[in-house]
Amino acid sequence: MLRIGNGYDVHRLVEGRKLMLGGFEVPHTKGVLGHSDGDVLLHAITDAIIGALGLGDIGLYFPDNDENLKDIKSSILLEKINNIMLEKKYEIMNIDSIIVIQKPKLKPYIDEIRKSIADILKIDVELVNVKAKTEEKLGFTGDESGVKSYCVVLLQRRGDDKI
Structure with missing residues (x-):
């Protein structure tokens, strides 16, 4: 059985924060403002996996008002959802x-x-x-005030024949 999910995330760019993308710190003068480390790419991937599993969205698992998640690495959130998968x-x-950002060049x-x-x-x-x-x-990414990411993930039940 194949399942597809898509994910999306967006965050403001500000000075004084790290620019985390895919669990990698990209050198830049601005970083991502978020409750966690704000990694839009990992958030989009996490959301896509949750969607493919038919389990809602990232906010159900990791609400942005949970103080236990303040400044948590997004890689930890993705690992938790990967384990559920x-x-x-x-x-x-x-x-x-896709990562949409004006600067820096990635x-x-x-x-x-x-x-x-x-x-x-x-x-x-x-993979x-x-x-x-x-x-x-153009827009908030074009004027360098934000970054966004889109993701599509394809899952297959283990043991099913490969495509």
Whole structure:
């Protein structure tokens, strides 16, 4: 059985915070404002897995008013959802994601971001695709006040024949 899920997340960029993307710290003058470390890419992936499993959304598992989650690494949240996915006997067939940010240019970091995600999920890096886009200086990402991420994930029940 195959299941597909999509995820989305958005956060404001501010000075004095780290820019975490895919569990990797990208050097930049601004970082992500969030209740956790604000990693929009890991949040989108987490949300996509939850959606593929038909279990609601990330806010049901990790509410942004839970003080126990203040400044938590988003990789920990993704690991928890990955464990739920594995308990339900599903595995990731592939992840396709997009980060939308004007600056910095992410091309030099894409391979490290992909590897970080693969390491968190304990999957082959070839199952993880990350694309970086700008919005040509339009909107809140274009004026460098925010960052957003989209993700689609395909799951397969373990033991089913591979596609």
